[in-house]
Amino acid sequence: MTLTATVTAGNGTPTGTVVFRDGGSAISCSGGTQTLGSGTATCSTTWSSAGTRSLTAAYAGSAPYAASSSSVVGQVVNAASTTTRVASSTSPSVVGQSVTYTATVSAPAPGGGVPSGTVTFRDGGSTITCAGGATQTLSSGTATCVVASGSAGTHSITAVYAGSTNHIASTSSATSQVVNPASTTTSLTSSAGSVTPGQSLILTATVVAVAPGGGVPTGSVTFKDGATTLSCASGTQTLDASGVATCTTSFATTGSRTITATYAGSSNYGTSTSAGVSESVVNASASGLGFSGVTVDGSAQTPTCTGTPGSGYSCSVTGGNNAVLSATVGFVDRAGNPVAYNSATETISWTTTGKTAGSGTVTVAPNTTTSTSSVSATKKGSNPASITVTFKTAAGATWSATLNLS
Structure with a gap:
């Protein structure tokens, strides 16, 4: 204002x-001429x-004119109007992703200055609890x-x-997040x-949000054996507060199975399926490896076994110089009797010693x-030869057996 x-004076x-x-303070004038x-x-x-405010003008005087002061003029200065704008750092975002909302408060003409005070952010009619609390303090109007x-x-x-003594409260227009x-x-x-x-095992599925998403997914998980949904005897297939679901189940027949867990998703989280987990269901009576159809130079032999x-x-058999030992390999029970191990194909490793060492x-x-x-x-001449076989079970145990030719 000016x-x-x-x-x-009466003359001149x-x-x-x-x-x-x-009042008692000289005003710093930004314009005009005080002369x-x-x-x-x-x-x-x-x-x-x-x-x-109580405004006066004091004339300093200049010969032949004496100094003088005006009477007081009252000046009412009202709080300035403001406008508030809000912007989002990221839109669209995903559930659990941190987003920064920035509010800028300014005083449009003829008002001025930098508003101070606090800002509350709202989602619809609800106050947002920000990382620093529900109310944020303006710094340089932001x-x-x-x-x-x-x-x-x-x-x-x-x-x-919220406004202040010098600036009037205002609310931004809405921005869609x-x-x-x-x-x-x-x-x-x-x-x-x-x-x-018939042996029980526990399957555990864990569902997590992929960054930049966050939070703990809710909903249900389905456990499957291939395309067949498993029947769970116990456990909970609804995700707990940690995003975990469990299924206690068993299988009636032997065989290799591929188990998966599928999260059904929810309004806030997308569906997902785990990688397959291999599960072997094997004959309970199988205890190790043994030899069948043992021959020495083509003649059937019955080996003597220990351990x-x-x-x-x-197991051991005998033969003459340069004798050739041959046998098939399979699974046996505790007594050494041949048994079927699995309803899926299994691979057994072998190594040999003698005239020509080998493996396969x-x-x-x-x-x-x-x-x-x-x-x-x-055999190389009269020197012994042997066949050693090994097999690693799905449970991690290693079975071995050796057939010696002396």
């Missing part, structure tokens, strides 16, 4: 300077605070709110400036890699007791 002082036109005052011209001086100024939305949908975000469901991953573990028919099938099991593998067909091909070793 203040104008006029100095008059006074010259000199005028000081403008707000009289044709008896008039002006002062352009603004007010940084609201209230009623306030921010960092928050992660827990629900998908379109959210109407506003910023409400689109929050999409977060992606998920599902992992699956089994309490045992190998079980026998326990599974570990330290050793043989396979045992589903539901059979012995390998589809034989393994052989040859």
